[in-house]
Amino acid sequence: MSESVRKVVILGSGPAGLTAGIYAARANLEPLIVHGPQPGGQLTTTTDVENYPGFAEGIMGPELMEEMRKQAERFDAKVEQKLATKVDLSSRPFSIWFDEEEIKTETLIISTGATARTLGLDREWDLMGHGLSTCATCDGAFFREQEIVVIGGGDSAAEEALFLTKFGKRVRVVHRRDELRASKIMAERVLAHPKIEMIWNSELVELKGEKPQGISGGILKDVNTGETTEIECAAIFYAIGHTPNTELFKGQLDMDENGYLITKPDSTRTNIEGVFACGDVQDHVFRQAVTAAGSGCMGAIEAERFLAEHE
Numbered sequence: 064m065s066e067s068v069r070k071v072v073i074l075g076s077g078p079a080g081l082t083a084g085i086y087a088a089r090a091n092l093e094p095l096i097v098h099g100p101q102p103g104g105q106l107t108t109t110t111d112v113e114n115y116p117g118f119a120e121g122i123m124g125p126e127l128m129e130e131m132r133k134q135a136e137r138f139d140a141k142v143e144q145k146l147a148t149k150v151d152l153s154s155r156p157f158s159i160w161f162d163e164e165e166i167k168t169e170t171l172i173i174s175t176g177a178t179a180r181t182l183g184l185d186r187e188w189d190l191m192g193h194g195l196s197t198c199a200t201c202d203g204a205f206f207r208e209q210e211i212v213v214i215g216g217g218d219s220a221a222e223e224a225l226f227l228t229k230f231g232k233r234v235r236v237v238h239r240r241d242e243l244r245a246s247k248i249m250a251e252r253v254l255a256h257p258k259i260e261m262i263w264n265s266e267l268v269e270l271k272g273e274k275p276q277g278i279s280g281g282i283l284k285d286v287n288t289g290e291t292t293e294i295e296c297a298a299i300f301y302a303i304g305h306t307p308n309t310e311l312f313k314g315q316l317d318m319d320e321n322g323y324l325i326t327k328p329d330s331t332r333t334n335i336e337g338v339f340a341c342g343d344v345q346d347h348v349f350r351q352a353v354t355a356a357g358s359g360c361m362g363a364i365e366a367e368r369f370l371a372e373h374e
């Protein structure tokens with residue numbers, strides 16, 4: 064193996080990528096972990112994380128990711144910020160390009176995550192984590208007995224709205240049409256729930272609130288009449304879908320119809336030997352930091368075993 068060929072390259076630095084990095088580094092594989100456009104991943108857009116085991120008092124999302132990065136670096140993982148622009152997985156060693164720079168690697172662990180879709184409203188990124196959220200499981204418990212608004216009409220919106228009824232005084236679901244996209248059973252549950260109210264044919268067009276108190280409401284626009292109304296609430300949850308960050312691998316790796324990478328059952332193996340996928344890039348079901356970290360660990364162990372078998 065030439066010196067310029069790495070044993071493990073990990074694309075993505077969320078909980079999946081950094082956990083893969085910790086395990087690969089402790090196995091002396093000297094992994095290169097590449098930060099993408101959002102170092103630390105989706106958790107860096109949240110504030111308190113109360114459901115990551117080991118932190119009885121909770122921990123701030125960015126701080127948790129910083130700790131994971133330092134833990135990986137402690138075992139000599141190399142963490143670099145650059146953007147992969149092209150990959151060639153047709154033969155080993157695989158090639159990854161970062162504009163002009165080419166890096167070759169025996170194994171590749173993909174943990175590029177998914178990006179929650181947002182509406183693109185003004186001050187969205189300012190208020191994210193301050194009453195505005197893309198994850199009910201992560202942030203719902205902060206809004207006990209308060210007014211909560213969910214945006215969207217698919218299964219995610221239905222699931223999040225139902226989950227949020229455990230906390231909110233009332234949950235209003237704002238949907239841009241007059242019919243839910245969610246599966247029949249989920250839609251029926253939402254429509255029958257005493258704590259949920261639907262606001263049909265409406266779009267959120269403006270966010271109200273200032274940091275640090277956060278969201279105080281928003282402006283809704285009726286898509287038929289153009290009329291606007293103000294809505295008061297303590298939290299707004301976007302549930303308008305996620306986009307897996309898999310553009311780079313199209314035509315090379317197997318994906319489902321929504322673009323999520325397909326991995327073998329009970330494994331992080333993809334359709335190409337030596338390429339592993341972990342975290343939200345292959346999981347549209349759980350999407351939790353701890354499940355991503357768990358699959359990152361699996362990815363590193365599988366990469367290590369693959370290298371042992373092929374060396």
Ligand code: NDP
Binds near residue numbers: 217240303
């Ligand atoms: P979907 O793409 O299914 O739904 C997105 C929803 O958001 C739609 O109702 C859509 O409206 C709305 N939306 C999209 N863009 C905007 C926008 N710019 N402004 C306002 N509204 C918008 O995504 P989901 O995340 O809900 O689901 C993704 C996949 O995961 C689906 O296959 C789903 O079935 C599955 N899933 C399954 C679950 C389960 O079985 N428990 C739970 C969660 C997801 P419109 O309807 O008008 O297009």
